[in-house]
Every structure is written in C-alpha cells, then in structure tokens.
Amino acid sequence: MDKSEFHFHTAGEEWLAAYSAGVLSEAKSLLLECQIALQPHLAAQLAQIDCIGGEFLESAKGEPLSADFSARLSDAIARAENNAHSAGVGEADAARGAEGWAPKPLTAFLTRSEISLKWKKSGPGVSRALLSEVNGERLYLLKSRPGMVMPVHSHKGQEWTLVLQGGYHVGQSAYARGDLHCEDESCKHQPVIDDDGEECISLVADEGRLVFSDPVLRLIQPFLGI
Template sequence: MKPHHHLDSSTLIGYSAGALPVAFRAVVSVHLSICRHCRDQLLDADRVGGQLISQQDGAPMPRGARETMLSRLRESAVSTPPRSTPVARVHDPDQLPEPLWPYFGETYSGLRWRTIGPGVHHIRSRNVQDGHLMLLRIAPGRCVPMHSHGGNELTMILQGAYDDSLGHFAPGDVADLDCDVEHQPVTSPGVPCVCVAATDLPLRFSGWLARTLQPLFKL
C-alpha cells in the first residue's frame, strides 16, 4: 500500500505540536502507520518545532507545549525505522488499523453499521469529545451528494476507492480538505468504499434532500 495523496504540512505541524483535535489525530495516526513519506515529513516538523522551542530564550510558552514536543520527538525516534530496514507485518484483512481500536473496536466483522441512505452506512464514535470521528461504508458505484465543508475534513480510505475532482483515492490515501473545497465523490466499482473521517463542523450539502436529512444523521 503506497499512498498517492498525503497529509497537508499544516496538519503535520499541528499533529507534531499536539494541537489537533482527537478525531483528526486518530486519522493522522492511521495514515502515518502506513505512509513513509508523511513520517519523514513529520520528523522534519518535529525538528523545526524543537529548534523553535530551544530559541525561546525564556519567553513564556503555552502550558505543556515543551513536554508535548519533546514527547513527539521521542516517539518519532522510536517508531520510525531506518530506511534500509523493512518492517514486516502479518496482514489480517478483518483487522482495523490499530489507532482506531479505542474508537471502533479491532475488527471489521465486529462493526455495527447504521444505514443513512441507499447503499450508505456509518458508525460515529462515542469516545470522541473533540471533533467528530466516523467510519463510512459506501456501496460500489454510488455518488455522494455534492458538498463543501463548514470547517475541516480529513478522510482516509481503508478499503475500496473513489474518484472526485481532486483525483483517484485508493487505500491509504487521505483527503485533507478545508472549507474552500467542494466535491462529489463517486465510489469505484467492485467493492464498497470504507473510510474513516474526521470533521470539526457539519458538512454543507448543495442538494435540498441532503440538507433536509442532515440533522437526522448529524453529518
């Protein structure tokens, strides 16, 4: 699995500083677990943050900022293997990515989906107070209603794929979007598209039907 769509640099900086909402941090963690490119970018963000901290010269800092940055530096040093050493993993197709276990459990077979439309199912995590974290499963060949975003949206593909005006998104790819993006994903034929998504504000649907049903499903 080699992603072609990656995290925005501002997202990585926020993750490095411990400033992301919990929902977004969960999605970032999943992507980092499989993406060498973004892990390398995160190391750069950590180093820059460490230099900024060392140059404060006694200036006041937010509570816990130094400890958060030092912790991230230690985590990166431990969790990022040398380039020459491949990491061997036994893949269980029923197993969710480990960073999602606290929010949805460990397996796909254990998920209890809720239908929110023809061919569309979702699960909203109840363990997140900071932002909204959900799993979506959309049947093959379905067109998601055209929408923009009231705030930010971070989506990672776990299974299947979709296409929109931004390109083709396959397993491991992330769509790191803000309020300026309007799109209409269309899922690929073959298998359902399963993704994990984090938002901080409700979506903005263009169609009247989607807008009418939105309060019911809290999207």
C-alpha cells in the same frame, strides 16, 4: 478506475507541524497517525519537523517548572503505560470488529475507548459508525457500496477523510487506501465510489454537518445523521 491514475494525498506540512506541536484535535491526530501507519515514509517527514521544533525549543528561554510537574509527569507516564497494556490485551477483539482493514492506531483507539462498531444507515448504500464527538468535531467510519455516486455537497468547517479500504474519485483526483482527502466550506464536490467490487471504508473527522445542494436531501438530513 485505472490504479495508475492514483496519486498520493496527504495533509500539508502545516498540519504535520501542528501534529508535532500537539495542537491538532484528537480526531485529526488519529487520522494522521493512521496515515503514517499506512504510508510509513511520512514518518521521516514528521521526524524532520520534530527536529526543527526541537531546535526552536533548545534556543528558547527556559521557564521554571511548576511545583507539581513531577507528579503530573508520573501520572501521564502511568496512563500511557496502562493504555499500551490495554491495547495489547484487547487488540485481537478490536481487530475482529474492524475486519482487518483498520491500521494499528485505529485498532488501539477502538480498544482504548472500548468501542464496538455499530453501523447505521445514512442513506441508500451508505452506513456510518460514530466513534466520538468532541467540541463539535465528529469522528466516524463511513462505508459506501461500490459504484455509489454521492450527492453534491460542501461542508460546514473542515472535513478530513482517510481511505482505509477501496477508493473513490472526485473529478480528476483519485483517492485509494492510505490517501487523506481534506475539504472545507469553500469547496463543493461529488465523490464517486470505485466500481471494483469492494466497499469503500473511510475514517472521517468533520467540524460540521454536510451542506447538500439538493433541497430534498436538506429536508431529510436530520434523519440521515450526516
């Protein structure tokens, strides 16, 4: 596909505001952090949202701090420092596992979680590496061969897909490295991987299994792991 047809895609301001407020899931927060690393101009938009949130906090009525607030704050700072140190020490190992296409927040997550990527087949031309599964939300990497036509499907709940390498298109919408594609149960679609010789690798957070239109795929879905 002609790269001139690509347009930047990201989550809406409501999701950036949810991230700023700290109410997004860990998986979706990681996707946004990775996109900000790939599309730095998003940081300015997030900073504006942070400022607005700060103004609301300043105008809000204060509440007395809990007795153990200082201790909990010290523990949180210590954990953050330990995580930062671990990420710095193990970053090279995690980067080798991700082969250079992973943005720094993903590399840090792999290091912090002590995850070594294990790719498993999820059908012809498609592999998946599960990273986490918390409260029904899965976080995984998806790798597809060039020119692959994915099955028509919808979703149970939301699915967020961040492109890390290569690209694909759905109808007239094209997605390249750094683009975030959000779908839910209301949409049926069929991604087609770009046939440019490069595998498409995406970071995906979904809240439920795919819903295939093909009855045969529905029968074998438990064996595909998707």
